[in-house]
Amino acid sequence: MKTIYNIGIGITLTAFTIFIASLFLNVYTLTNKLIDDVGLGDVKTEALKVASKGFEGKTVSSKLEFVDELKQALSAANASIINKYKISDRDIDALVKLSSASGEIKYSTAFAEKVFPENDGAGQYKAKGINDFTGWIADREYQSAEDLKNDLKNALTGFNNNILYTKAFDDYAIGNLLFVFTKKAGTGLVSNNTGLFFALTFILAFIGAMIFILPKFWDGLPGIKHNRIFKTSLNSQGIIGILMGSFLILFYIVLYFFPVYIVEWVSISEVASMGLFGREASQWFLYGFLYTFAVLVMGLRFLSKYRHNKYQRIRTFSVMLFQLIIAFMMPQILFALNLPEVDLKNIWPLDYSFFFEWRIQSYLNSGTLGMMMLVWSIALIVIAVPVLTYFVGKRWYCSWVCGCGGLAETAGDPFRQLSSKKIIAWKTERYLIYAVLVFVVVMTSWVLYTFFTGKSVLLGIDSYQMRKIYGFLISSIFSGVVGTGFYPLMGNRIWCRFGCPLAAYMGIIQRFKSRFRITTNGGQCISCGNCSTYCEMGIDVRWYAQRGQDFARASCVGCGVCAAVCPRGVLKLENKSEKGRLNGPGLLGNDGVVKVRGTRLGIESA
């Protein structure tokens, strides 16, 4: 059996090596035809063609060099566009001169036609800018030409700043274009053989993983076997774990902030994107594809390990299906139907952008189906979350539906024992997760204020600035880079435990107003510590089990692994009457437990 496992690992590692190598096997050529094909519009196309002369047609083997040259060309194109369209100091002097021609100093927007007589695009654009931005000083009499000049300068600053967004390439556009051009400019081994590379990476990795995982369904007994869990480098923060964590962290940073450097992976994933949905792939398709791949493959591994436990079997199928159908396939289908491309199981405040104007608008613009989607999402927030959490605890979402939870439970399972049980971790968790909840509530209040009033600044704080900070710090860095990148370093539920605002919200309900609890039979506990070791939320379950004390901690995601790994059947996840839900410390021994439940606390007899 060991040989079979080694073959599986060997094949998977080979696929992974090819995947990494594919980033270095293309060459890149920017051509005028490519610039035309991207369809930037006449002004930008011409400017970029001029700016990339000398670079155009040159084949570059280093992606870093290509991206650098392209960046310079885009900046140069930007400079030439801004130069062409901006209203210069010379233009303003000419306007002042015309205003002073009759002796008195009186400005008129009609002077624009004299200063910009050319009937080309730039002349018309500037004349319109003069009308739009300087109307408020028209016909006003000035004491000095200097005063008029200052007013004109101030009025036209906004116009000149706007050119970057209306005519040229702003930072966002530059980031996008670097990605688009580099992906399309790539030729060579990978770009010419994407199908082959798809087979050598994804399919080969799948075959290797299956050779490794499937025999486990029949090999030996199911359930936790510690198997030197704290001795293997990967599972115990050893060098392999650190290397894997570093790779994941780097992957997330590149994916979020520098996707241009992984265009080959996007091209390879395009085989699936075109095959399944007839669409070009973006870095987000690549991410969704990898994510779903990881949940499905590692979900099978999880099933092989916990196959003895019905709860684990059903909820693992659940997260696998939710990821595959609702998170991965459904947005593509919605796109094909011209509807907002969203993951319908995402819920505010985890889905922090739900109330952004463009999101609401996109639902409103999508007819009846769009309205139904909007109502569905709001019903999830105000009805499903409190009601379901009341009846079954937060597990209905965290361990059965959520994509973050799904990845943590499947791909993150080998690392669950790394979740810290220290008091300091628990204290940090309490402050951090509720701080994120407060942050998202405040940010959303500002967003709604902007939505209803059209103004963005309230109490001196800009709503757009706040969403930018939240998006960067919480959504990208915390939930992505740290949340997943740190699996092999700090356990698999870092985001759910320390950062997820939805988990925080449901945690409050679960703790104070829910029928959910984990019951313990203290008399059976042998204090082996399996439950605490494998609790991914860092809860010291054994502490409760030893005392025969039932509990419902706000952070518990109801994964049920504590119960699944207990050799004595001490723990049970239950939903029952709220009355006497959380009994105090009980006595050890079966009689003691019965006595406490039956008499002292007035709970039904065990």
Ligand code: SF4
């Ligand atoms: S206490 Fe048990 S059910 Fe709750 S998170 Fe920990 S292992 Fe999962």
Ligand code: SF4
């Ligand atoms: S509750 Fe079960 S797993 Fe936890 S310490 Fe007791 S016997 Fe071990």
